[in-house]
Amino acid sequence: MVKIRLKRLGAHKKPFYRVVVADSRNARNGKFIEEIGYYDPLQDPPVINIDGEKAKTWIGQGAQPTDTVRALLKKSGIIE
Numbered sequence: 001m002v003k004i005r006l007k008r009l010g011a012h013k014k015p016f017y018r019v020v021v022a023d024s025r026n027a028r029n030g031k032f033i034e035e036i037g038y039y040d041p042l043q044d045p046p047v048i049n050i051d052g053e054k055a056k057t058w059i060g061q062g063a064q065p066t067d068t069v070r071a072l073l074k075k076s077g078i079i080e
């Protein structure tokens with residue numbers, strides 16, 4: 001199953017995430033199909049930059065966003 005999920009980057013206690021499309025069997029920071037954006041929770045306000053067209057295309061092809069990514073997509077206005 002293909003998922004849209006977060007890939008954690010950054011140093012200890014300084015997280016930075018990339019929003020990626022990956023096979024659910026791969027590791028969190030392992031192989032992925034495509035990178036569609038990023039999320040920086042340390043900025044004030046947090047920075048969410050996701051390519052809406054790519055996200056909608058992948059969701060249309062059956063990719064399931066995780067709960068966290070679904071919330072980010074709603075905040076950025078990509079999905080209702």
